[in-house]
Amino acid sequence: MTADVRASATRATSTDEGRVTLHSFSFGPHYDPGNLGFGPLVCHNDDLVDAGAGYAEHPHTGLEIVTWVLEGALLHHDSTGSSHVVEAGRAQVLSAGSGIRHSEVADPASGRCRFVQAWLAPTTPGGPPTYTRGEAPPVGSGLVEVAGGDGLPIGTAGARLLLARLGPGDAVTLPDDAAQHVFAASGAVSLGDLDLHAGDAVRLTDEPGHVVTATRDTELLVWSFAG
Template identity: 75%
Template sequence: MTRHSFSFGPHYDPANLGFGPLVCHNDDLLEPPAGEVAGYPEHPHTELEIVTWVLEGALVHTDAAGGRHVVEAGRAQVLSAGTGVRHSEVADASSGRCRFIQAWLTPSVAGTAPSYVLGEAPPTSSGLVDVAGGDGLPIGTSGARLLVARLSPGESVVLPDGPRQHVFAATGAVSLEGLDLRAGDAVRLTDEPGRRVTATGPTELLVWSFA
């Protein structure tokens, strides 16, 4: 099951093609039947920065060049597709179901060589932490940052400065200065720096910020 924040594949919406360089923000849940594989068989990508953040279980990436990466819950992967890659993405059978968020961004420079990089989970109780861009994993989209916070009820964070913010409640629930977001909800902010997000339940918050 996949929930799309933007126009994607057959779900075409010309009024919702992206937000700045962010052209895809998918919430995927893979539930493999017993003895079977769930996920996406080998497929191509070109000229995209693809950021995957696993919330539950583990996701196995296998590419046509023989590379294999297991991205466990609380880890991120950045795939710079560049001139072209082919890969598959399936739930790790030993970990059961897998839920992950995947974002696609347009790169600042075209024609680069494909590459993968993996990162660890940010520390808990440390507010918003860069996962990709900024102090996090390198990403080929200038000014783009993915920040993650794990919040206890009543805990709050201030959104980073930037002309565009994509705020997503992956789990739990938050209040964005009176606007309530439940798990799976997102809001897009333009030229509204310094907004405060407060958790109303145990929450994992994902924020894309664009300079």
């Protein structure tokens, strides 16, 4: 298989008051011309935010923004009028379309918040912005579509975010798609002769259908791209 392993320790780090962000791709001042994206995926940030801290209102245009909350809860407000608390184990999709403003702050009542946020290029830019959020997938049900497919709708054709919560020895088979970005948000897994630990990722671009086996309690996030 063609596997590009990206260890957690190689991620660029941004810090601000009450916030630490780890970047899987070139981002802002951490410019890396050799790591601008993977298929339509142009950002994969891992944020740890203190209660009450986060991102003040700011604009986005022409992006599909998918957020998965791992710990705590995230307060979301945007210029479409959406205002929600997104708890751990839930996802949100913000389609920026022709332009939107939003803020994201760790809910003070829930303490520290950790979330992973991905940005994808839309298939058809423009259009009105939209916001959706989803219920927590059931535990122990293998790989569950969180966004794309049967999950929350996203405007990037052929893209799916899948989640698995695995105990030691549990295994899942990756989709038969052209490419996958496999991220161990917590725990540890094996993939063939590869071992991934918390924060590690691997980008796979051929021979689909690989089996991932957890060696510890693990939360696994997989972006899968058809075509």
